[in-house]
Amino acid sequence: MRVEPLPKKHRAISLTPLVDVIFLLLLFFMLSSTFTQFGQVEIGAPAVGGGSEALPKAILMVEPDRLRLNGRTIAQDNLAAEVSALIETGNDSILVYIQGSSSTQLLVTVMSELKTVPGLTVTVAGPK
Amino acid sequence: MITLPRKAEKRQLETTISLINIVFLMLIFFLVAGQLAPPQDGQVDLSKSEQAPPLPPPDALYARSDGSLIYRDEEVTAEAFLGHQTQAGETVVRLGADSALAADKLLGHVGALYAAGAHKVLIVTRKADP
Numbered sequence: 001m002r003v004e005p006l007p008k009k010h011r012a013i014s015l016t017p018l019v020d021v022i023f024l025l026l027l028f029f030m031l032s033s034t035f036t037q038f039g040q041v042e043i044g045a046p047a048v049g050g051g052s053e054a055l056p057k058a059i060l061m062v063e064p065d066r067l068r069l070n071g072r073t074i075a076q077d078n079l080a081a082e083v084s085a086l087i088e089t090g091n092d093s094i095l096v097y098i099q100g101s102s103s104t105q106l107l108v109t110v111m112s113e114l115k116t117v118p119g120l121t122v123t124v125a126g127p128k
Numbered sequence: 129m130i131t132l133p134r135k136a137e138k139r140q141l142e143t144t145i146s147l148i149n150i151v152f153l154m155l156i157f158f159l160v161a162g163q164l165a166p167p168q169d170g171q172v173d174l175s176k177s178e179q180a181p182p183l184p185p186p187d188a189l190y191a192r193s194d195g196s197l198i199y200r201d202e203e204v205t206a207e208a209f210l211g212h213q214t215q216a217g218e219t220v221v222r223l224g225a226d227s228a229l230a231a232d233k234l235l236g237h238v239g240a241l242y243a244a245g246a247h248k249v250l251i252v253t254r255k256a257d258p
Binding site for chain 2 (some may be wrong): 015016018019022023025026029030032033034035036037038039040041042043062098099100101102103104105106107108109111112113115116124125126127
């Protein structure tokens with residue numbers, strides 16, 4: 001008597017290990033990736049006492065509540081425009097003197113604002 | 129010949145497949161949209177800037193608002209950090225300073241880093257939408 005072989009049954013692949021691995025990958029990438037956009041602001045070497053460098057031609061005092069450019073109080077929004085006006089009169093280097101109680105945020109704001117002015121040399125100094 | 133009625137096959141796979149689908153899509157999303165980030169200090173709230181040039185997620189030295197320097201979750205000094213960096217041939221220091229850090233402490237750190245041999249010190253900021 002001839003016996004027909006049983007038709008091969010296609011077993012569905014178990015999806016559990018696949019899900020397992022994908023889930024682990026997902027967790028890894030979710031936890032280790034960042035969506036924060038970072039920026040950079042350069043702070044030059046602080047002026048060394050000795051007087052070999054050229055003297056800055058303008059001074060910007062950064063105080064916690066106001067900015068003073070060459071002794072005159074200016075609004076923060078006008079900073080770039082005021083400094084550009086200074087450059088047109090040949091004052092192309094500026095010393096940023098920051099008071100100790102000011103925050104890093106203020107310094108970063110001022111520095112990135114000054115960075116937008118072309119042809120300006122910026123030196124940072126603070127109380128020691 | 130007698131034919132016996134077959135039991136209807138159980139179909140339970142559907143839910144698993146849709147689950148996998150979603151999880152897979154999320155995986156692809158995070159793969160494509162995210163950037164792998166070196167460890168960041170949880171206590172440091174970076175200062176915001178709008179115009180600063182972009183920077184990939186940095187392996188930065190962090191300065192907390194109380195003035196301590198943290199690198200990879202360990203407190204370091206500027207000299208020790210620079211000693212470690214120069215061995216790796218890297219003299220550009222990326223300093224992630226807390227936005228509330230007093231400016232004299234920040235300048236103190238920057239001065240110490242330059243004195244220890246740093247070539248360039250960059251303050252890491254968080255880009256905010258203008």
